[in-house]
Amino acid sequence: xxxxxxxxxxxxxxxxxxxxxxxxxxxxxxxxxxxxxxxxxxxxxxxxxxxxxxxxxxxxxxxxxxxxxxxxxxxxxxxxxxxxxxxxxxxxxxxxxxxxxxxxxxxxxxxxxxxxxxxxxxxxxxxxxxxxxxxxxxxxxxxxxxxxxxxxxxxxxxxxxxxxxxxxxxxxxxxxxxxxxxxxxxxxxxxxxxxxxxxxxxxxxxxxxxxxxxxxxxxxxxxxxxxxxxxxxxxxxxxxxxxxxxxxxxxxxxxxxxxxxxxxxxxxxxxxxxxxxxxxxxxxxxxxxxxxxxxxxxxxxxxxxxxxxxxxxxxxxxxxxxxxxxxxxxxxxxxxxxxxxxxxxxxxxxxxxxxxxxxxxxxxxxxxxxxxxxxxxxxxxxxxxxxxxxxxxxxxxxxxxxxxxxxxxxxxxxxxxxxxxxxxxxxxxxxxxxxxxxxxxxxxxxxxxxxxxxxxxxxxxxxxxxxxxxxxxxxxxxxxxxxxxxx
Numbered sequence: 001x002x003x004x005x006x007x008x009x010x011x012x013x014x015x016x017x018x019x020x021x022x023x024x025x026x027x028x029x030x031x032x033x034x035x036x037x038x039x040x041x042x043x044x045x046x047x048x049x050x051x052x053x054x055x056x057x058x059x060x061x062x063x064x065x066x067x068x069x070x071x072x073x074x075x076x077x078x079x080x081x082x083x084x085x086x087x088x089x090x091x092x093x094x095x096x097x098x099x100x101x102x103x104x105x106x107x108x109x110x111x112x113x114x115x116x117x118x119x120x121x122x123x124x125x126x127x128x129x130x131x132x133x134x135x136x137x138x139x140x141x142x143x144x145x146x147x148x149x150x151x152x153x154x155x156x157x158x159x160x161x162x163x164x165x166x167x168x169x170x171x172x173x174x175x176x177x178x179x180x181x182x183x184x185x186x187x188x189x190x191x192x193x194x195x196x197x198x199x200x201x202x203x204x205x206x207x208x209x210x211x212x213x214x215x216x217x218x219x220x221x222x223x224x225x226x227x228x229x230x231x232x233x234x235x236x237x238x239x240x241x242x243x244x245x246x247x248x249x250x251x252x253x254x255x256x257x258x259x260x261x262x263x264x265x266x267x268x269x270x271x272x273x274x275x276x277x278x279x280x281x282x283x284x285x286x287x288x289x290x291x292x293x294x295x296x297x298x299x300x301x302x303x304x305x306x307x308x309x310x311x312x313x314x315x316x317x318x319x320x321x322x323x324x325x326x327x328x329x330x331x332x333x334x335x336x337x338x339x340x341x342x343x344x345x346x347x348x349x350x351x352x353x354x355x356x357x358x359x360x361x362x363x364x365x366x367x368x369x370x371x372x373x374x375x376x377x378x379x380x381x382x383x384x385x386x387x388x389x390x391x392x393x394x395x396x397x398x399x400x401x402x403x404x405x406x407x408x409x410x411x412x413x414x415x416x417x418x419x420x421x422x423x424x425x426x427x428x429x430x431x432x433x434x435x436x437x438x439x440x441x442x443x444x445x446x447x448x449x450x451x452x453x454x455x456x457x458x459x460x461x462x463x464x465x466x467x468x469x470x471x472x473x474x475x476x477x478x479x480x481x482x483x484x485x486x487x
Contacts, residue, residue: 009188010124012145014181015170022177024145024168030230032144032169033061034222036131039140040069041218042211043133049076050135051201053185055083057129070113080115082185084126117189132178138211139203141178143170173212175203266301270294323451325360325474326368328393328402335372336391339380348383352391361400361471362451371447374440375404375467382465383408395473399453402469411459419457420445444469 015021036056043050052069056062070077119125130143145168172178182201273293276282282290332354343350363371372391379389387407394401411419420441441455448455452472459465 009120009184010145011128011130011143011181011185012168012170013124014184015141015143015172015177018177018180022170022172022174024170026166027169028166029144030226031223032129032142032167034226035142035169035171035219036062036065038215038218038222039131039133039142040065041222042138042215043069044072045214046137046211047073048133048135048137049073050133050138052077052079053130053132053134053182054079054081055125055129056131066114075113078113078115080117082117082119082125084119084121084123119185119188123188132181134178134182134201134203136204138173138207139175139178140173140207140215141171141181144168145170173207175205179203263301263305266297269297270301273297321450322365323362324365326363327360328358328368328400329354329356331368332372332391332393332402335369335376339376342380343389346380346383346387347385348380349388350380351389354391354393358393358395358400359473359475361453361473363453363471364447364451367447371444371469372402374444375469378440379404379406379408379465379467382406387464396470398473398475399470400473402471403466404469405464405466407464410461410463410465411457412461416457416459420455 012024016024042048050073052066054066056066066079070079127146127148128143130141132142133140147168179202182203270293273290276290277287332352336350336352340350361368376389376391383389383406389406390403392403392405445455448469448471454470456468456470457465458468
């Protein structure tokens with residue numbers, strides 16, 4: 001055969017080049033599988049000893065059909081598995097994944113009845129799969145052609161075709177079409193495979209009507225089976241999605257329930273204080289105490305609402321937040337100096353160590369100061385008079401660790417996993433009301449997750465706590481930024 005014709009060999013083009021070619025249909029790989037299975041069913045049921053020429057994907061689901069036929073018919077069958085010779089350079093416009101998908105291999109249990117034949121490496125058949133059945137009683141051809149993908153748009157970098165585009169599938173029993181395909185493939189076979197070619201075969205012109213009726217029935221049955229499988233998969237997927245939505249709704253309802261309960265507590269205390277203030281025999285010290293109670297509960301209510309709104313806003317805009325590089329030495333000293341008067345009033349020793357040579361770290365824009373303030377405030381709040389609080393930063397690989405260590409009341413071991421939950425407040429036997437909305441640590445954790453950081457805690461009751469914040473350095477780009485760069 002002419003070299004140029006070998007290079008341009010395409011079963012699809014051969015079929016479309018005959019007079020009055022069969023019409024290709026745009027169908028899914030699942031439909032192709034149903035057609036192949038129907039043909040194998042017919043061959044097995046009628047015990048037709050045929051010669052098969054195949055080029056199918058190497059997946060087990062396809063190769064098992066050939067094994068099913070071979071094991072049923074036995075030695076009277078012969079299967080030629082067409083393989084494209086490897087070349088250093090693939091066909092222009094094709095990606096490696098597509099080439100790998102279309103190269104056929106012999107079944108996992110090879111025998112003498114599977115004969116590999118090699119086709120030229122430049123053949124266009126890389127994008128084609130087919131099953132050709134040759135026997136005196138029945139001949140057929142099932143062909144799947146994957147159109148060449150369009151090149152990526154040079155300006156946008158995005159392809160114009162769907163990754164899962166349908167196949168162009170042709171199925172025919174016309175002897176003239178099948179004969180031309182058979183002759184062309186035999187001429188294109190690589191020289192080393194020419195010695196294994198079968199004897200000349202002439203396709204019957206007209207297929208038997210009874211076999212065609214049976215084939216049509218089996219195709220309908222197989223297609224119905226595939227459709228039921230697809231419906232089952234889609235139904236299971238929808239059920240899973242519905243369950244996920246139901247779970248989200250339950251979490252949302254539970255969240256709103258907790259919000260209402262938390263907002264009700266300060267209101268109850270305020271109502272109690274107002275009722276006591278109406279007492280005619282109220283003494284000045286008592287009046288002052290109830291007024292202070294009102295003031296404290298108003299602050300608590302405001303803290304809850306502010307924290308709740310901040311958390312909602314953070315979760316809604318989580319994907320839209322931007323990150324920035326910040327130096328801890330520009331933030332921590334200022335915050336510590338702001339809290340020195342509070343520490344001195346309680347007799348707490350407050351100190352920090354933040355080397356100026358530490359690398360910059362990634363954090364949500366404008367939020368590193370808030371993280372430092374919240375954690376330092378907690379350390380001072382839960383440390384009794386005469387205690388100690390340290391803030392220390394150091395390098396740790398591609399991260400910088402920022403520690404907040406105190407000699408406070410500590411946290412029970414069974415409560416540590418819960419302290420980052422919304423509205424959770426540490427239980428304590430102390431009479432002092434530490435207040436707080438129970439949202440500060442939740443907000444900090446969300447901010448750190450966004451910038452590729454983390455927070456952990458170690459604590460013992462009556463001995464103190466150590467909160468460790470880990471922040472990614474400039475050399476360790478967080479996933480959020482890497483994703484933005486890819487887009």
